[in-house]
Amino acid sequence: MSEEEKKRKEKESSAGEEKGKFIIERRYVDDSxxxxxxKLELGGIDMSGRWGTLVLPRTLEDFDxxxxxxxxxxxxxxxxxxxxxxxxxxxxxxxxxxxSEFNPRYLIHIVKMGYTSEIKKHHEAVYLCSGCGLCSAACxxxxxxxxxxxxxxxxxxAHESELTE
Amino acid sequence: xxxxxxxxxxxxxxxxxxxxxxDVAEFGVPVLLVERRKELGGAPxxxxxxxxxxxxxxxxxxxxxxxxxCQSNKNVTVMKGCIVDGYxxxxxxxxxxxxxxxxxxxxxxxxxxxxxxxxxxxxxxxxDPRYGYGRxxxxxxxxxxxxxxKQGRVVGHDGKPPKRVAxxxxxxxxxxxxxxxxxxxxxxxxxxxxxxxxxxLPDSQxxxxxxxxxxxxxxxxxxxxxxxxxxxNFIRGRVGEVYYTGEKLLVKGEDTLVxxxxxxxxxxxxxxxxxxxxxxxxxxxxxxxxxxNEYGFLAPKIPNVHFDSGKEGIFLAGxxxxxxxxxxxxxxGSAAAMQAVKLGSRLMQKVPV
Amino acid sequence: xxxxxxxxxYYMPPGNILPxxxxxxxxxxxxxxxxxxxxxxxxxxxxxxxxxxxxxAVLFSxxxxxxxxxxxARASTAGKSTFHDxxxxxxxxxxxxxxxxxLGRGLVLWGFVLLALATVVGFLIDPLGAPDSxxxxxxxxxxxxxxxxxxxxxxxxxxxxSRHNLRISTDRNTWALQLVLLVLGASGATAxxxxxxxxxxxxxxxxxxxxxxxxxxxxxxxxSELTFLVWKGSLLMQETLQSESGKGREIAPQPxxxx
Ligand SMILES: Cc1cc2nc3c(=O)[nH]c(=O)nc-3n(C[C@H](O)[C@H](O)[C@H](O)COP(=O)(O)OP(=O)(O)OC[C@H]3O[C@@H](n4cnc5c(N)ncnc54)[C@H](O)[C@@H]3O)c2cc1C
Ligand code: SF4
Ligand code: SF4
Numbered sequence: 001m002s003e004e005e006k007k008r009k010e011k012e013s014s015a016g017e018e019k020g021k022f023i024i025e026r027r028y029v030d031d032s033x034x035x036x037x038x039k040l041e042l043g044g045i046d047m048s049g050r051w052g053t054l055v056l057p058r059t060l061e062d063f064d065x066x067x068x069x070x071x072x073x074x075x076x077x078x079x080x081x082x083x084x085x086x087x088x089x090x091x092x093x094x095x096x097x098x099x100s101e102f103n104p105r106y107l108i109h110i111v112k113m114g115y116t117s118e119i120k121k122h123h124e125a126v127y128l129c130s131g132c133g134l135c136s137a138a139c140x141x142x143x144x145x146x147x148x149x150x151x152x153x154x155x156x157x158a159h160e161s162e163l164t165e
Numbered sequence: 166x167x168x169x170x171x172x173x174x175x176x177x178x179x180x181x182x183x184x185x186x187x188d189v190a191e192f193g194v195p196v197l198l199v200e201r202r203k204e205l206g207g208a209p210x211x212x213x214x215x216x217x218x219x220x221x222x223x224x225x226x227x228x229x230x231x232x233x234x235c236q237s238n239k240n241v242t243v244m245k246g247c248i249v250d251g252y253x254x255x256x257x258x259x260x261x262x263x264x265x266x267x268x269x270x271x272x273x274x275x276x277x278x279x280x281x282x283x284x285x286x287x288x289x290x291x292x293d294p295r296y297g298y299g300r301x302x303x304x305x306x307x308x309x310x311x312x313x314x315k316q317g318r319v320v321g322h323d324g325k326p327p328k329r330v331a332x333x334x335x336x337x338x339x340x341x342x343x344x345x346x347x348x349x350x351x352x353x354x355x356x357x358x359x360x361x362x363x364x365x366l367p368d369s370q371x372x373x374x375x376x377x378x379x380x381x382x383x384x385x386x387x388x389x390x391x392x393x394x395x396x397x398n399f400i401r402g403r404v405g406e407v408y409y410t411g412e413k414l415l416v417k418g419e420d421t422l423v424x425x426x427x428x429x430x431x432x433x434x435x436x437x438x439x440x441x442x443x444x445x446x447x448x449x450x451x452x453x454x455x456x457x458n459e460y461g462f463l464a465p466k467i468p469n470v471h472f473d474s475g476k477e478g479i480f481l482a483g484x485x486x487x488x489x490x491x492x493x494x495x496x497x498g499s500a501a502a503m504q505a506v507k508l509g510s511r512l513m514q515k516v517p518v
Numbered sequence: 519x520x521x522x523x524x525x526x527x528y529y530m531p532p533g534n535i536l537p538x539x540x541x542x543x544x545x546x547x548x549x550x551x552x553x554x555x556x557x558x559x560x561x562x563x564x565x566x567x568x569x570x571x572x573x574x575a576v577l578f579s580x581x582x583x584x585x586x587x588x589x590x591a592r593a594s595t596a597g598k599s600t601f602h603d604x605x606x607x608x609x610x611x612x613x614x615x616x617x618x619x620x621l622g623r624g625l626v627l628w629g630f631v632l633l634a635l636a637t638v639v640g641f642l643i644d645p646l647g648a649p650d651s652x653x654x655x656x657x658x659x660x661x662x663x664x665x666x667x668x669x670x671x672x673x674x675x676x677x678x679x680s681r682h683n684l685r686i687s688t689d690r691n692t693w694a695l696q697l698v699l700l701v702l703g704a705s706g707a708t709a710x711x712x713x714x715x716x717x718x719x720x721x722x723x724x725x726x727x728x729x730x731x732x733x734x735x736x737x738x739x740x741x742s743e744l745t746f747l748v749w750k751g752s753l754l755m756q757e758t759l760q761s762e763s764g765k766g767r768e769i770a771p772q773p774x775x776x777x
Contacts, residue, residue: 074563075746076689086376087419090426091405092295094613096419097426106424127754130613131747136689138295138405140340147689150746157753158564 022050029055032117063114070155071111077151082141083108089135089145095128102128104135104145107152116162123156123163171277172197172242173505174261176249176449179207180491181483182282183231184498185505189280190240192506197276198235198243199263201445205232205243207284208484209491212308215315217491218350218357219384227491244272248445249452252279256478257512277512278478278505279453281463282498285484286443288337288344290436296336298436301409303327306336306438307354314361319433326366327432331416332359333404334375338439346460348439348488353384355437356391363395371397372431374404374418402427407434440488453479462487472501480504541729542641548736555740560749568752572596575759592759599755605631609754619677625670626699633663633706661707668703671696695742702731 020026020034033056040052071077089104090096096103102125110118126149135145156163175186178200186196204210206228209217214224235241250264250271256278263272287308290298297304302322313319321327332355337343352375359371373391378399380388391397404418413430420427442461450457455474458464463485466475471486482501483494560567576596577589603609607624640656674696705728713721739745 076691076743084376085421086403087401087421088403088405090419090421091403091417093426097417097428100425103419103424103426105419105421127750130609132613132619140335140342140403142341144689150743150750153750153753154563154565154746157566 020053020055023053023055032120033058064116065112065114067119067152067155067159068111068114070158071148071151074151074154076144076147077155079141079143080108080112080148080151083112083143083145083148084141085109086140088138088140089143092134092138094132094134095130099125099128101125104129104149108143108145108148111152111155119156120163126153126156129153170195171257171259171275173502173509174199174249174259174274174276174279175282176279177201177207177282177284177445177483177485178205178235178243179282179284179483179494180209180228180231181284181485181494181498181501182207182280183228183235184495185280185282185482185502186241186498187231187234187238188499188502189505190234190238192502193240194506194509196235196241197274198241199247199249200243200245201248201266201283203245205235205245212287213312213315215311215361216357218353219380219387221357221361227495248448249279251452256508259478278480278508280480280482280498280501280505281449281453281455281474281485282481282483282494282501283446283449283463283485284443284494285440285446285488288348288439288441290336290438293337293340293343295406296333296404296434296436297407297409297414301407301414303414303432304407304434304436306436307332307351307358308438310358310362310435311354314358314365317365319362319365321433327369329370329372329429329431330359330362330433330435331372331374331404331414331429331431332435332437333407333416334373334437335403336436336438337441338437339376344439344441344460346439346488347379349379349381350488350490351437351439352379353387353490355435356380356387356397358435359397360387360391360395363397371395372400372429373397374400374402374416376401376403400427440484442485446485449485455479455481471497472504478508542637544729545637545732545736548733552736552740556745556748559740559745565749568749568756571756572752572759575756595759596755599758603754604751616677618673622670622673622677625666625673627670629663629666629668629670629703633660633667636660636663657710661710664703664706666703668700668707671700671703675700689743691742695738695744698731698735698738701727702735705731 019031019036020029023029023034035054035056036050037052038048040047068080071080083105085105085108087105089108090106093102093104101122103122107122107126109115110122129146129149131146131149133146136143136147139145172195173189175182175189175196175198178186178198182198182200183205186198190196198205202211208214209224209228210232216222217224217227235243244263244265246267247263247265250262252259252261254260254275259276259279261274261276261279263274264270265272287306290296290304290306294300298306310319319326334352334355335347338348338351339345355373356378359373362369362371378388380386392399400418400420400422402419402421404416406417408415408417410430413432414434415428416431416434417426417428419425442457442463446463447457447461449455450463453476455476456464458468463474463481465471465481465486466473472480472482474481480501482497483489486497489497557567576592605627607620607627636656636659640653640660643652643656675693678693678696705724709721709724709728712718712724
């Protein structure tokens with residue numbers, strides 16, 4: 001989309017309360033990636049409102065594997081590295097079937113990869129694990145996901161200040 | 166009797182064993198072919214494979230000539246229903262005891278070398294109870310579907326053709342609690358069967374639930390065709406459980422690409438059961454004092470050189486060494502035959518070892 | 519009575535191997551050790567010791583969910599959460615597809631709670647010189663509660679054993695803990711019964727095994743998964759107290775399979 005087109009579209013739509021409401025295909029953009037400064041002045045010109053809205057690029061600057069390394073060291077977290085993302089744990093997890101925000105496989109994935117932005121979004125869900133252990137009985141790689149959920153919930157708590165900032 | 170006049174003993178009459186027997190016999194060397202079962206042909210005949218992946222060639226086209234040759238050639242002596250019970254002696258002059266499994270009669274034979282081609286067994290899906298094999302109707306293995314395809318009639322237990330069919334990959338493969346290796350052919354075989362199901366029942370929907378697709382080499386074209394020509398769908402995930410609702414099969418899994426568990430109803434669930442070393446291979450290993458690797462397959466001296474058992478005069482071939490396809494088993498049979506013939510001529514010429 | 523049940527008291531079969539006051543003292547010391555060890559272990563994970571946070575939340579916090587609850591309200595929230603989540607195993611139980619698993623867990627939990635109560639009651643009435651007719655029921659109840667622990671542990675162990683294809687990930691600690699519980703419950707329940715039945719030697723052996731398993735349990739528990747359960751349970755309760763949404767409390771009904 002050219003710069004002009006964008007501006008035209010922006011003019012047409014009215015900025016509401018919702019963040020970046022005027023963005024076309026808004027649902028593809030995460031809230032956290034839209035920056036809307038309340039007051040923005042550039043060279044004495046008021047750029048507040050939608051003119052000043054920024055959509056952060058989806059570039060990932062770094063994989064931050066600190067939590068991953070912590071999980072590996074915590075009790076029963078040592079096998080997390082064996083996971084190959086087959087999804088068998090989520091498939092049998094009774095909690096995952098009822099709570100879409102809880103997905104043991106995905107939690108393992110984002111922690112292993114160090115997708116901090118995703119961890120920020122999903123870390124609260126780890127406490128939904130009921131500890132039933134069905135996943136550990138199903139996991140073909142011997143990851144012991146139930147144990148990994150234990151280690152993760154501890155690690156997330158230990159890193160809470162970074163994850164909720 | 167001079168060493169090379171002694172026959173070459175081939176144990177197992179599957180693709181590998183038959184090919185070995187044929188090649189040795191065509192060299193003019195007598196062959197003693199010992200097969201445990203009552204028919205020749207190994208897995209492809211025992212399980213009535215309809216066609217062979219990846220080119221849908223009828224199994225008979227490959228196996229027929231081999232079986233016919235071994236049954237009619239004067240150089241080949243076939244002993245069905247027999248196993249090798251023990252051996253002694255040296256290369257060129259092995260004394261083997263061959264036991265008829267029904268009459269328990271033991272025959273002593275002198276052979277110059279031994280080719281072990283005892284093949285594989287299907288993974289017994291009852292071992293992993295989550296898939297309901299053996300407990301629920303319409304949960305079948307790829308071996309059973311292959312038989313149905315051969316009969317040209319794919320139906321559920323009620324005699325009706327299934328509308329929705331799910332293939333579950335890696336059953337009893339790549340799993341620490343069952344077998345940790347990859348069976349190498351079941352991806353390709355399942356996709357081949359999926360295509361055949363679509364050809365037979367064009368209105369059916371076929372889903373492949375996979376972790377990784379391993380259609381190696383030229384088998385990849387099956388994978389492409391299945392999607393491009395037959396509209397077969399692929400779901401990346403692994404199935405946790407299968408339930409029987411009294412009418413349909415509820416498959417619980419995770420679609421790891423859309424992220425989230427799914428529960429889908431199917432009329433038929435086909436398990437891509439893996440390949441594992443069978444009791445026959447274990448028996449032969451015991452009788453010939455061959456070593457097994459950590460997985461129970463016969464262990465070659467150097468893992469990359471399959472035919473070399475590490476014992477002079479005993480050669481290995483086929484799926485008893487590692488999971489493999491028919492095409493590989495055939496080449497391995499040929500390779501082992503070459504070793505046996507080579508050894509024979511060397512012994513005759515008294516070439517220093 | 520005297521003749522039929524010579525000087526038996528709760529935890530003390532004839533022979534007076536160890537007077538029960540000593541045992542109560544030992545258990546107290548062990549319990550203090552267990553709490554301290556759990557504290558150290560949890561702190562080594564670099565997370566707060568949540569049981570203390572819960573206490574302070576009940577006693578002092580004003581809640582962060584916008585509501586300014588009083589002490590009574592907070593205590594009742596905590597009580598309700600304890601009752602539902604812990605005693606009724608609602609959180610864990612809701613997701614246990616195998617009812618037998620929940621039953622096993624429940625038996626162990628309730629066995630322990632009731633046993634503790636019975637022990638306290640027994641301890642309180644004994645020095646008052648209560649007649650055997652009052653002490654005996656307490657003792658027998660204690661045996662029943664130990665039996666519950668043993669049964670629960672046996673269920674948990676059998677459930678694991680009966681799995682055809684035990685995955686290698688099955689945690690060794692869990693096996694060990696369940697085994698200790700089984701021995702603890704079974705020896706405790708049989709010690710008294712044996713002595714009532716007149717098998718004094720057997721009773722003494724069972725008694726010693728019981729004491730040993732109690733010691734092992736308290737020494738081991740802080741280094742087992744139990745610490746995590748306590749930590750997480752307290753964490754959830756703390757959050758329940760501090761937020762209106764009360765994450766720990768909202769459990770969607772179990773989805774019905776096959777529909
Ligand atoms: C469902 C399924 C479908 C397949 N489809 C294809 C396909 O389409 N294309 C393809 O290329 N590959 C396919 N394969 C793989 C193929 O079946 C094997 O590669 C091939 O059969 C291996 O041949 P083999 O001779 O080594 O072993 P086998 O075929 O197993 O033959 C071994 C023989 O030895 C005998 N025996 C065993 N033990 C003893 C003993 N102790 N004494 C005497 N005799 C003994 C057995 O009875 C058997 O006859 C498929 C595999 C499966 C599981
Ligand atoms: S089942 Fe095991 S290997 Fe598969 S995604 Fe879950 S933890 Fe990873
Ligand atoms: S232990 Fe937790 S993650 Fe595993 S199946 Fe149970 S609820 Fe799900």
